[in-house]
Structures are given as C-alpha cells and as structure tokens.
Amino acid sequence: MATTKTDPKLPLAANGGKKSKSYDGLTREQLIKAYRLMYTSRRIDDREILLKRQQKIFFQMSGAGHEAIGVAAGLALKPGYDWFYPYYRDRALCLALGVEPYQMFLQGVGAADDPSSGGRQMPSHWSYPALHIVTQSSPTGSQILQAVGCADGGRFLARHPKAAEIPADAKDYRQFKNISFQNDEITYVSLGDGTSSEGEFWEAMNVSALGKLPVIFCVEDNGYAISVPVEVQTAGGSISQLVSGFPNFHFEEVDGTDPVASYAAFTRAAKYCREGHGPAFVHAHVIRPYSHSLSDDERLYRPDAERERDAQRDPVTRTQMFLLREGILDDKGINQLEKEVEAELQAAVDRALDALPPAPESVMNFLYSPDLDVTSRMFETQPAAAEASDGKKPTAKTMADLINATLRDEMKRDERIVIFGEDVADCSREEYLKRKLVKGKGGVFKLTFGLQCDFGNDRVFNSPLAEAAIVGRATGMATRGLKPVVEVQFFDYIWPAMMQLRDELPTIRWRSNNGFSAPCVIRVAIGGYLTGGAIYHSQCGESIFTHIPGLRVVFPSNALDAAGLLRTAIRCDDPVLFLEHKRLYRESYGRAAYPGPEYMIPFGKAKIVHEGTDITVVTYGAVVPRALQAAQKLEREQGTKVELIDLRTLNPFDWETIAVSVAKTNRVLVAYEDTLSWGYGAEIAARIADQLFDQLDAPVRRVAAKDIFVPYQPILEDAVLPQPNDLYLAMRDLAKY
Ligand SMILES: Cc1ncc(C[n+]2csc(CCOP(=O)(O)OP(=O)(O)O)c2C)c(N)n1
Numbered sequence: 001m002a003t004t005k006t007d008p009k010l011p012l013a014a015n016g017g018k019k020s021k022s023y024d025g026l027t028r029e030q031l032i033k034a035y036r037l038m039y040t041s042r043r044i045d046d047r048e049i050l051l052k053r054q055q056k057i058f059f060q061m062s063g064a065g066h067e068a069i070g071v072a073a074g075l076a077l078k079p080g081y082d083w084f085y086p087y088y089r090d091r092a093l094c095l096a097l098g099v100e101p102y103q104m105f106l107q108g109v110g111a112a113d114d115p116s117s118g119g120r121q122m123p124s125h126w127s128y129p130a131l132h133i134v135t136q137s138s139p140t141g142s143q144i145l146q147a148v149g150c151a152d153g154g155r156f157l158a159r160h161p162k163a164a165e166i167p168a169d170a171k172d173y174r175q176f177k178n179i180s181f182q183n184d185e186i187t188y189v190s191l192g193d194g195t196s197s198e199g200e201f202w203e204a205m206n207v208s209a210l211g212k213l214p215v216i217f218c219v220e221d222n223g224y225a226i227s228v229p230v231e232v233q234t235a236g237g238s239i240s241q242l243v244s245g246f247p248n249f250h251f252e253e254v255d256g257t258d259p260v261a262s263y264a265a266f267t268r269a270a271k272y273c274r275e276g277h278g279p280a281f282v283h284a285h286v287i288r289p290y291s292h293s294l295s296d297d298e299r300l301y302r303p304d305a306e307r308e309r310d311a312q313r314d315p316v317t318r319t320q321m322f323l324l325r326e327g328i329l330d331d332k333g334i335n336q337l338e339k340e341v342e343a344e345l346q347a348a349v350d351r352a353l354d355a356l357p358p359a360p361e362s363v364m365n366f367l368y369s370p371d372l373d374v375t376s377r378m379f380e381t382q383p384a385a386a387e388a389s390d391g392k393k394p395t396a397k398t399m400a401d402l403i404n405a406t407l408r409d410e411m412k413r414d415e416r417i418v419i420f421g422e423d424v425a426d427c428s429r430e431e432y433l434k435r436k437l438v439k440g441k442g443g444v445f446k447l448t449f450g451l452q453c454d455f456g457n458d459r460v461f462n463s464p465l466a467e468a469a470i471v472g473r474a475t476g477m478a479t480r481g482l483k484p485v486v487e488v489q490f491f492d493y494i495w496p497a498m499m500q501l502r503d504e505l506p507t508i509r510w511r512s513n514n515g516f517s518a519p520c521v522i523r524v525a526i527g528g529y530l531t532g533g534a535i536y537h538s539q540c541g542e543s544i545f546t547h548i549p550g551l552r553v554v555f556p557s558n559a560l561d562a563a564g565l566l567r568t569a570i571r572c573d574d575p576v577l578f579l580e581h582k583r584l585y586r587e588s589y590g591r592a593a594y595p596g597p598e599y600m601i602p603f604g605k606a607k608i609v610h611e612g613t614d615i616t617v618v619t620y621g622a623v624v625p626r627a628l629q630a631a632q633k634l635e636r637e638q639g640t641k642v643e644l645i646d647l648r649t650l651n652p653f654d655w656e657t658i659a660v661s662v663a664k665t666n667r668v669l670v671a672y673e674d675t676l677s678w679g680y681g682a683e684i685a686a687r688i689a690d691q692l693f694d695q696l697d698a699p700v701r702r703v704a705a706k707d708i709f710v711p712y713q714p715i716l717e718d719a720v721l722p723q724p725n726d727l728y729l730a731m732r733d734l735a736k737y
C-alpha cells in the first residue's frame with residue numbers, strides 16, 4: 001500500500017517561470033492544452049445551459065468545477081488503450097480523451113448521429129467505443145462493478161491471449177465480438193462523493209483489492225450529493241479515511257482543482273496499476289460552482305458565503321491565473337485561446353442544431369443483437385445419436401448432469417467462457433485438490449462440479465458473496481468480449497443484483513445504439529415444491545424479468561431442453577437469464593441421455609409435450625410434469641384430450657404455437673408456479689383474450705400459486721403452490737364448456 005496526500009487547500013503549484021520547466025511531468029504546451037480543454041468544457045456547459053433555456057436541448061448536466069481532475073486523468077491515461085467508465089461530470093475527461101464538442105452537442109439535441117446513443121440517452125452519458133469510453137447509465141454507482149469486470153476481463157485476456165482469437169468455425173457471438181487488450185491496461189472509473197455510499201462501490205473496492213485489479217477509482221468529491229453535504233453522507237466526512245484499510249491499493253488525496261497536482265496524482269496511480277501492484281484510489285477535492293443540474297437551485301441549501309468560498313478555488317480561473325503567473329501565456333495568449341474556443345463551439349452548436357433527429361421507427365433497433373437471431377434455425381440442431389460405445393442405450397441423465405456436461409463441453413470449445421459465483425468452484429484452496437485431500441464442491445447444487453479441476457481457477461472461481469458484484473462484474477467482462485456464465489445461487493437472493501439486471505445489462509446495447517453489448521449468461525436456481533424450502537428458497541418471479549426489454553429469459557422443464565437451451569444461451573449474442581428449477585435438477589421426470597456437444601434449441605420455440613384436441617394448456621418449468629399428470633388423468637377418466645405446451649423460453653415466447661393450438665381446441669388454461677396476480681401467465685392470458693377472442697368457446701383460465709409466500713411446512717406449501725389436482729379440476733371445468 002502506498003499513500004500520497006497533497007493538501008487540498010494549497011494554491012496551485014508555482015514552480016517559477018522558466019521556459020524549460022516541467023510541472024510534475026507536464027510541459028508548458030501540455031498546460032496550455034489542459035487549459036484549453038478545461039475552458040472548452042466549461043464553455044460547453046454554459047452553451048448547453050443557454051440551449052436548455054431556449055428549449056433547444058432537453059436536459060443539462062454540468063461538469064463545472066471538475067475540469068482539472070478530468071483533464072489530468074485524460075492526460076495521464078491513454079484513450080483507445082485504457083478503458084473508461086466516467087460519470088456525468090466527466091466532460092473535461094472526455095474532451096481530453098478525444099471526444100469533440102460537436103459530438104457533445106449532438107447528444108444534447110438528441111440527434112440520430114449522436115455517437116453516444118443516437119438520441120436515446122441524456123447528455124453527459126458518455127459512450128465512445130473507439131476511445132474505450134464505455135456506455136454509461138444514470139444510476140449512481142452501477143458503473144463501478146462493471147469497471148472492475150472490465151479490468152478483470154483485460155487481465156484474463158492478457159493471461160489467455162488465445163481466447164481473443166475468433167476460430168474460423170465459431171458460429172456464435174464471437175464473430176461479432178472483436179477483442180482488444182493490452183498487458184498493462186488500466187480501467188478508470190469515477191464517481192461522486194455521494195455515490196461512495198452505494199453498496200456497489202464497496203463491493204467493487206473489495207473485488208478489486210482481492211484481485212489486485214488495475215482499476216483507478218476516482219472519487220470527485222464536491223462536498224455535495226444534490227443537497228446532501230458530505231458530513232451526513234460519509235461517516236467522519238472523509239472517504240479517504242474510510243477506504244484506507246483496503247489492502248493492495250495505492251491511495252491519493254489531491255486538490256482536484258489543481259491540474260498539476262492532479263496530473264501528478266494520476267501519474268503515480270497509473271504507474272502503480274500498470275506495474276500490476278493493484279488498484280488505485282484517487283480522492284479529488286473539487287467544487288460544484290453550478291447547481292447539481294438545471295433542475296436544482298443550490299441557493300435553497302447553500303448560503304452565498306459558502307458558494308463564494310468555493311468560487312475562490314474555481315479550477316478554470318485558477319489555471320488561467322497559473323498560466324499568467326508562470327509566464328506560460330500572457331493576456332493576449334489567453335484571449336486568443338478563448339476566442340478560438342468560442343468560435344469552435346459556435347460552429348459546433350450551429351452544426352448540431354441542424355442535425356437530424358432519429359426516425360421514430362428506429363427506437364426498436366438494437367434491443368437485441370442485430371447480427372445473431374436467437375430464434376433462427378442456426379440454433380436448431382438434432383441430438384447426437386443416443387447410443388453408448390458398447391452398443392447399449394446410454395443411461396438417462398438428470399437435468400443437473402446435463403447442465404454440468406453442457407458447461408464442460410462449451411468451456412472446452414470456447415476459452416472466453418468464465419464461470420464464477422458463490423460456491424461454484426470445486427475448492428478455492430487449490431492445494432487441497434492437488435493433494436487430493438478433498439473432492440471439491442462445485443456449487444450448492446453441484447452443477448459446476450469438476451469444472452475448476454478441469455479448466456483451472458482462472459476460468460472457474462468463487463466470488464465474494466455479493467450478487468450485484470457477480471452480475472455487474474460479468475457485465476463488464478462481457479463488454480470486453482468474454483462470455484461469463486455466472487451463477488446466482490438462489491432466485492430468492494437475486495435482488496441485490498436487480499439494479500444491474502434491470503438498469504444495466506439489458507440496456508447496454510440499446511442505450512449505446514449498438515456501440516457496446518454484454519452478452520453473458522446468468523444461471524439461477526429457482527422455484528419451490530421442495531418440502532421445506534420455505535419463503536427464501538422457493539420463490540418464483542420470472543415475470544419481473546420478462547418485464548425487462550433486452551433480457552432473454554429461459555425456463556426449461558427437462559434435462560434435454562436444459563442442455564439445448566443452455567448451449568444456445570452461451571453461444572448467442574444477447575444477455576440471458578437462465579432459470580433452472582431446483583426441483584427438476586434431479587427429478588426422474590425428463591431425464592435424457594447427453595445430446596452431444598452441438599445440441600441446441602432456438603429460443604422462442606415451444607414444445608408440445610402432449611398432443612390434444614380439446615383443451616390447450618400453456619405452461620413451463622415444474623408445472624409441466626404436474627400438468628401432464630393431470631391431463632393423463634382427465635384423458636383416462638373422460639377421454640378429454642389436452643394439448644400441453646411447454647413454452648421453454650419466456651422471452652421470446654412462442655405465440656404461434658399457442659395460437660395454432662387454441663384455434664384447434666378453443667379452450668385454454670394458462671398454468672404457472674408463480675403467484676397468480678400479475679404473473680407471467682397474466683400476459684399470455686391477456687393476449688389470448690385480445691387476439692384469439694373469436695376462437696374461444698370458454699373463458700381463459702389460470703392456475704397458479706396463491707398470492708402469498710411459499711411456507712415451510714409441506715402441508716402449507718402444497719396449499720400455496722399449484723398441484724396436479726388443481727390443474728386437473730381446472731381442465732375438467734374447461735372441458736364442460
Ligand atoms: C441509484 C441512484 N439514486 C439516486 C439518483 C438521483 N441522483 C442523481 S445524482 C445524485 C447525487 C450524486 O451525488 P454525487 O455522487 O456526490 O455526485 P455529484 O453530482 O455531486 O458530482 C442523485 C441522488 C440516481 N441517479 N441513482
């Protein structure tokens with residue numbers, strides 16, 4: 001650990017005015033460049049504020065007061081080489097990395113040609129693929145875990161350079177994911193002082209310290225989070241103090257309004273990271289001379305005296321004074337520079353105001369991969385011949401076995417696959433395995449058993465117990481072109497990752513207008529019928545995720561489908577939530593021989609489990625075997641023939657198969673394990689009522705769980721979850737119409 005602290009209240013470094021002098025590594029030319037960038041940044045803010053008042057743009061976030069630290073970071077790091085997860089105040093950083101003012105104004109007007117998002121995101125939500133500025137969102141802090149994943153991904157690639165290659169026969173996502181990496185690259189991530197209160201920040205600090213990852217965390221501390229001052233935000237008032245116990249870090253605390261001191265701090269931080277010692281933390285004291293945003297008036301909570309005190313430290317004015325004092329520029333030089341900037345900005349604004357807006361119909365573009373259609377026949381292959389080498393029929397395997405076998409074969413095929421999560425490794429203390437003291441765990445359900453032993457702990461490893469970190473880190477890695485296949489141990493505990501799953505992962509491609517994508521797989525053990533699982537090991541809730549555009553949701557009911565769909569999930573180019581029903585893991589229903597290393601099932605193709613002509617039952621997951629039991633009973637008893645449809649994937653879902661079946665049976669039951677109201681089947685039922693009304697001879701019925709939690713005592717659990725008899729009664733009732 002190394003710590004460097006400069007007094008944030010010191011005036012700008014005044015080192016004399018000799019022409020050959022270097023200012024902590026910055027030349028006079030670089031200082032002039034720094035001032036130009038800072039001044040440009042401030043003036044863009046001023047122009048945007050004007051444009052907002054004229055209602056020519058729709059939102060404004062300023063980077064005012066943060067210019068010096070941003071420019072310093074931009075000069076110390078390398079665009080298109082290092083990676084950047086900047087937050088909304090990092091205008092000056094982006095300019096220093098090479099973003100043009102015109103491009104910023106294009107974002108303000110929401111132009112079709114806005115390179116960040118094509119009019120989809122607010123201004124100051126940076127995204128410039130060529131510069132390695134990764135698309136940013138609005139939730140404070142969710143970028144931090146992704147930055148850690150990005151750094152992790154870069155280091156993985158440095159250790160496994162062959163993974164970056166695209167094999168000629170790679171008919172999968174890799175064709176569309178060109179990878180670049182550098183052995184000594186750094187990932188920069190910034191955040192405000194308020195954002196350092198977010199749990200994800202602490203998860204990211206922990207993960208990067210554990211892995212000694214080359215991440216520079218820059219906290220731009222302007223003393224406020226909107227109206228909340230630092231002393232009620234951060235215990236003790238200093239984030240530097242709070243994080244000082246993290247091992248493997250290099251720490252800097254600096255006056256972030258001083259470009260020279262800031263550059264020096266970043267140079268030291270970057271050196272530490274590039275040399276592979278670990279992450280760095282730069283705590284930059286800055287100011288916020290304008291209100292939080294144009295929707296905020298800071299005079300409501302900050303008296304004039306306080307604001308004037310801040311103004312004394314304005315980085316733009318201070319740098320100008322510094323250049324004059326050091327004789328680097330005189331009045332004339334300053335005037336000329338500022339005039340040039342004004343002219344450049346005027347031209348940029350004029351051009352941006354003429355730019356065309358996006359076409360309304362373009363809004364649906366890039367929700368999913370435009371290159372690889374996950375519903376296409378490309379993902380339709382036949383199972384390998386089910387014959388063992390001795391000519392006997394191979395034994396039928398469980399869903400757990402086939403998921404494990406599929407993961408193993410895919411890992412052999414594609415070196416970009418990494419697996420992590422809670423307990424997924426065989427044994428983190430590898431020497432126990434080597435000395436054959438232990439057999440290894442491989443997941444609480446043993447789905448990943450043996451994979452660490454086969455592929456090493458670079459590719460299969462335990463993560464800290466932090467779900468947001470699992471998903472956020474996977475997102476960052478996938479952005480770099482890797483294929484994380486991560487596990488969330490129980491669906492009941494997916495909620496800490498909800499910000500990543502709702503606001504980040506599925507939005508990345510759309511919000512960056514296809515500039516970035518993060519196709520990874522999140523495997524999750526879901527569901528009840530466990531006799532003793534109780535409220536926190538039995539939940540469903542798939543509709544919460546099918547409600548999220550951009551996220552594929554898969555829910556297999558048997559071993560063969562699980563193998564085929566998991567392979568598709570891994571090879572496809574979209575993010576996938578892969579829901580595995582715990583009760584089905586080792587059920588005797590639906591066992592199958594391993595279908596071989598190429599078996600795939602396209603998404604959006606339902607399976608007719610049982611053909612019939614009288615009633616359609618639409619279901620999925622663990623309700624499939626229960627509905628089959630009910631249907632067989634009804635057929636035995638009264639000859640009613642039920643057509644049982646297993647949807648297999650919930651987003652996309654197979655509307656065509658439903659429609660064809662309902663046209664034949666004219667009666668439909670939608671059955672699902674989740675709570676009845678607002679559940680997944682509610683949408684299916686509504687669509688049937690809406691679009692197939694003419695075909696119906698009976699009301700659309702639903703059978704699902706009671707609107708309550710799953711209890712522990714099996715008698716109570718049975719009362720809550722849909723049972724074969726509930727399904728039977730509903731089918732029998734429908735048959736009467
Ligand atoms: C998760 C989340 N909560 C709340 C908000 C609303 N919000 C936007 S910025 C902000 C304050 C951020 O303060 P800080 O991190 O200090 O950054 P600063 O704006 O001061 O640079 C808040 C509360 C948000 N965008 N995301």
Ligand SMILES: [Mg+2]
Pocket residue numbers: 192193194220221222223224225226
């Ligand atoms: Mg702040």
